[in-house]
Amino acid sequence: MEFSSSPEQERIREAIAKLCERFGDDYWLARDRGGGFPADFHQAFARDGWLGIAMPEAYGGAGLGISEAAVMMQTIAESGAGFSGASAVHMNIFGLNPVVVFGNEEQKARMLPPLIQGKQRACFAVTEPNTGLNTRNLKTKAEKRDGKYFISGQKVWISTAQVAEKVLLLARASAGLTLFYTDLDRKHVEVREIEKMGRHAVDSNQVFFDGLPVPEADRIGEEGKGFEYILHGMNPERILIAAELVGLGRCAVGRAAAYAKQRIVFDRPIGQNQAIQHPLAANWMALEAANLMVHKAAWLYDCAKPCGAEANAAKYLAGEACFDACQQAVMTHGGYGYAAEYHVERYLREALLGRIAPITPQLILCYIAERVLGLPKSY
Numbered sequence: 001m002e003f004s005s006s007p008e009q010e011r012i013r014e015a016i017a018k019l020c021e022r023f024g025d026d027y028w029l030a031r032d033r034g035g036g037f038p039a040d041f042h043q044a045f046a047r048d049g050w051l052g053i054a055m056p057e058a059y060g061g062a063g064l065g066i067s068e069a070a071v072m073m074q075t076i077a078e079s080g081a082g083f084s085g086a087s088a089v090h091m092n093i094f095g096l097n098p099v100v101v102f103g104n105e106e107q108k109a110r111m112l113p114p115l116i117q118g119k120q121r122a123c124f125a126v127t128e129p130n131t132g133l134n135t136r137n138l139k140t141k142a143e144k145r146d147g148k149y150f151i152s153g154q155k156v157w158i159s160t161a162q163v164a165e166k167v168l169l170l171a172r173a174s175a176g177l178t179l180f181y182t183d184l185d186r187k188h189v190e191v192r193e194i195e196k197m198g199r200h201a202v203d204s205n206q207v208f209f210d211g212l213p214v215p216e217a218d219r220i221g222e223e224g225k226g227f228e229y230i231l232h233g234m235n236p237e238r239i240l241i242a243a244e245l246v247g248l249g250r251c252a253v254g255r256a257a258a259y260a261k262q263r264i265v266f267d268r269p270i271g272q273n274q275a276i277q278h279p280l281a282a283n284w285m286a287l288e289a290a291n292l293m294v295h296k297a298a299w300l301y302d303c304a305k306p307c308g309a310e311a312n313a314a315k316y317l318a319g320e321a322c323f324d325a326c327q328q329a330v331m332t333h334g335g336y337g338y339a340a341e342y343h344v345e346r347y348l349r350e351a352l353l354g355r356i357a358p359i360t361p362q363l364i365l366c367y368i369a370e371r372v373l374g375l376p377k378s379y
């Protein structure tokens with residue numbers, strides 16, 4: 001068993017931390033207040049070649065594993081950028097994995113380089129308003145006529161659709177759920193932003209498709225196999241989100257500990273009280289334990305071994321640990337924890353998102369109960 005980071009992973013952590021120093025607390029506070037995609041942050045990552053960290057070298061990527069991508073995403077979140085920063089580049093890191101694995105050569109050469117170079121942005125459109133987590137029941141239609149598909153239907157919660165030129169889209173064709181990667185052509189698509197609780201820098205939207213024409217060349221793999229293709233990418237997606245959650249939780253604990261050292265009440269630092277120390281110590285332990293599961297899951301994935309239980313467990317444990325840590329960071333600050341300029345209330349709002357998406361704690365518990373413990377399916 002090996003628990004230390006590789007020299008390459010250390011190098012990634014250092015380089016990303018340095019890059020993130022240019023985007024400090026005030027930058028993210030302003031983004032949270034005013035909204036607006038952090039395009040300069042996204043471009044800085046593109047310029048230094050980070051967006052293709054887990055994409056094949058043949059198309060301009062670095063060809064590294066999910067273990068390395070997890071280090072990168074964790075470092076972004078831990079810098080104080082949280083989910084505002086991580087979500088701004090997340091789709092570039094692994095979102096096009098279905099194209100890498102199931103796309104043909106022409107598609108890979110056409111679709112991957114612009115995303116890796118930061119010249120295009122893509123969103124990922126799966127969730128629908130009347131389907132929820134029951135993805136197999138998706139209703140958005142892909143009707144085939146004269147060698148083209150025409151997409152009609154509604155998606156919800158689609159992040160970055162305000163700024164994306166491309167969409168990775170799951171829709172129902174005659175043979176079943178089918179995956180497309182195509183232009184988000186505003187002539188046939190209406191994108192309406194959802195007012196939401198946190199992560200205001202990265203928009204989330206209702207998206208209405210009204211006969212969006214999609215050339216057959218933009219269909220990924222076979223008709224009817226789209227859900228299978230998406231499932232393939234779900235474990236790495238969960239591992240990356242879990243790594244981001246650990247990063248955000250660490251950031252919150254670090255900020256709370258720093259405040260507890262310098263805030264003097266009753267003539268001594270509040271951090272001298274065990275009631276302040278102990279919850280933060282417990283938060284640290286929960287985050288580091290979750291992180292071990294993140295790296296185990298990433299290692300299994302990179303070794304091409306089954307990792308469903310570990311990827312789900314990592315997402316669950318990191319989600320709960322991050323939320324607890326962010327809440328404790330607010331409480332440690334007392335009234336100031338509620339003030340935007342101390343940043344921790346922003347972390348708490350972002351932590352909730354990482355618990356809900358892309359999969360909820362309840363559904364992860366269902367997965368572990370059914371697939372690991374062999375209990376009957378409950379739904």
Ligand SMILES: Cc1cc2nc3c(=O)[nH]c(=O)nc-3n(C[C@H](O)[C@H](O)[C@H](O)COP(=O)(O)OP(=O)(O)OC[C@H]3O[C@@H](n4cnc5c(N)ncnc54)[C@H](O)[C@@H]3O)c2cc1C
Pocket residue numbers: 123124125126127128131132133134156157158159160196204353356357358359360361362363366378379
């Ligand atoms: C800010 C944000 C950004 C997002 N970005 C994207 C995106 O870019 N692309 C995209 O496709 N989606 C995105 N999502 C959607 C997200 O993945 C879903 O919200 C999430 O998967 C939950 O689905 P739902 O909201 O439909 O919940 P529902 O399925 O309606 O579930 C509601 C509640 O019921 C529980 N529940 C449902 N069924 C069961 C059961 N059988 N047993 C126990 N509990 C159950 C759930 O756990 C949950 O607590 C985003 C969501 C948010 C909030």
